[in-house]
């Protein structure tokens with residue numbers, strides 16, 4: 355008999371941050387009683403970036419604070435810098451190389467978020483988007499010999515870890531990504547992409563006409 359463990363995950367509450375109890379996560383973001391006038395979002399992954407754009411789109415003064423040098427770590431570098439520029443241009447403040455060190459609830463109900471760059475920002479909400487924890491505790495996985503990582507993630511074999519992908523930015527990127535999932539799942543190779551006919555003029559034709567890399571990036575730096 356086999357058992358499928360599909361208990362998902364939950365946002366990390368970042369207990370090491372003094373004042374983390376004053377913060378919300380993407381869960382609470384859907385249950386706010388009122389739209390905040392201003393929000394700071396901690397994190398630079400796709401949930402942080404997505405919510406920064408959602409709140410900004412709703413008219414909230416939005417600041418994204420991320421510890422790394424550029425948002426969306428491990429994504430394509432051109433996409434990261436282009437999206438950063440586009441978000442800044444529309445009015446989202448992005449502060450890289452900074453982390454929150456303390457969150458203090460003020461008498462007026464707002465929050466003072468003290469950053470490690472010396473700045474203190476006054477905001478209505480601070481949303482933590484700093485990773486998720488697997489819901490695996492209490493399932494008795496160790497009793498049946500299922501190994502987990504230090505964070506509780508079930509250790510998987512090389513097939514589950516295999517990741518081939520494409521990062522696409524621009525109009526209809528989601529439509530392209532969904533269709534691209536089918537050939538990738540079917541196991542096509544780069545040669546198959548190169549053999550496919552381009553439909554011109556489309557943005558998606560780039561996927562089948564990119565015969566060789568324009569340049570290479572190693573550890574975030576362009577190397578040729």
Ligand SMILES: Cc1cc2nc3c(=O)[nH]c(=O)nc-3n(C[C@H](O)[C@H](O)[C@H](O)COP(=O)(O)OP(=O)(O)OC[C@H]3O[C@@H](n4cnc5c(N)ncnc54)[C@H](O)[C@@H]3O)c2cc1C
Nearest residue numbers: 360361362363364365380381401404486489490491492493
């Ligand atoms: C903010 C946010 C935005 C996202 N946006 C997108 C998006 O735009 N597009 C996209 O494709 N994906 C998106 N995702 C990712 C997507 O939600 C997840 O990949 C997907 O929900 C994972 O599905 P799952 O079934 O593994 O886990 P879940 O959907 O988390 O389901 C796990 C279920 O197990 C239950 N459970 C937990 N513990 C137990 C237990 N002990 N016993 C029984 N049941 C238990 C939980 O209550 C839950 O119902 C987003 C995720 C987040 C957090």
